[in-house]
Amino acid sequence: MSASDISRRRLLHRGAALTAMSTLGAPALAQARSRVRLGYLHVVAVDGHIWTGLDRGSFDREGIDFELHEFSTGPEVFEAMGKRRVDVVSAGGVISNYLALGQGRGFLINDIEVATAQLWVRPTLGVTTFADLRGRRIATTTKTTAHIFLDRALRANNINPSEVQIVNRSMPAAIQAFIAGDVPAVALWVPFNIAVRQALPEAIKLVDASAFYPQSAVLGGWAARSDYHAENREVLSRIIRAWTDANDHMVRNPAAAAEALQRSHYQQSASGRPRRGLQGAEALFLARMAPPLFGRDCREVAPAGQRLLHGRCRSHEPAPGIGLFYLSTVA
Secondary structure, eight states, X not given: OOHHHHHHHHHHHHHHHHHHHHHHHHHHHHHTOEEEEEEEESSHHHHHHHHHHHHHTHHHHTTEXXXXXXXXXXHHHHHHHHTTSOSEEEESTTHHHHTTTTSSEEEEEEEEESSOEEEEEOGGGTOSSGGGGTTOEXXXXXXXXXXXXHHHHHHHTTOOGGGSEEEEOOHHHHHHHHHHTSOSXXXXXXXXXXXXXXXXXXOEEEEEGGGGTTTTOEEEEEEEOHHHHHHOHHHHHHHHHHHHHHHHHHHHOXXXXXXXXXXXXXXXXOTTHXXXXXXXXXXXXXXXXXXXXXXXXXXXXXOTTOSSOOEEESSOOOOSSOOSOOSOOOO
């Protein structure tokens, strides 16, 4: 048998093998798609990655089909996960409380929130300074980014949280109470400040969370039901890979990413709001993934004290445990 015959035969075998692989591969790829029930908040620091990844096809390429469920607050989304209405959640600082209490397993960080939380007061109701808050009612949603920030802001101004009355409401209800004059102060997160600004031009933003960075900074991110985390690690790994693709685009092209978000998903926002959010006013996105959560081969390469972190994880695997992840818990 000549060398040319051997080469021809090998080529035919390889061609047959590739044909078989292509024939079998199509059903295999179809079967690899996973439907995931995702609970989220419509806040750029929380769902910016979701919309960017969906618009760019990042999740589609990884075979992830989200069934989206929007909620108004973090406690609501975790309650839905506890009732098995969703498999995975994306939320803000609320994860610092619920994960610490063993409710779900964290597997991905979206960002470090720096100035998403704000404290607004009404001079017409007798509040213009922190000192005026003693003995007064402050509306917020407890166990969230806003609550963590409020606790820090009060203590930084020599006010014990026990010296004020925290009125726990969903954030839409807290905003309505503030606008209606039922409370003279509200601790909120953006973009709820837009409703306050439009309804009450005389209201004052007393401070935002950037004044207390890094003490009031919180991590926003993704969590899954404990059983889902244990049984679907490969699905979570694909979510992480898709998120990474979307996040790289947001970090490298912040202006274009913000404009796309505002055009398609935040039309009601004030001009430039998502753009400022991506640049740091609302959230500081990670260029990759943060070391405490993401398993092997992770390293932080940001200079000490730099707010925008750059990490890298080559494994793309959800971490087996949370570790020393929590920045704060509020009782």
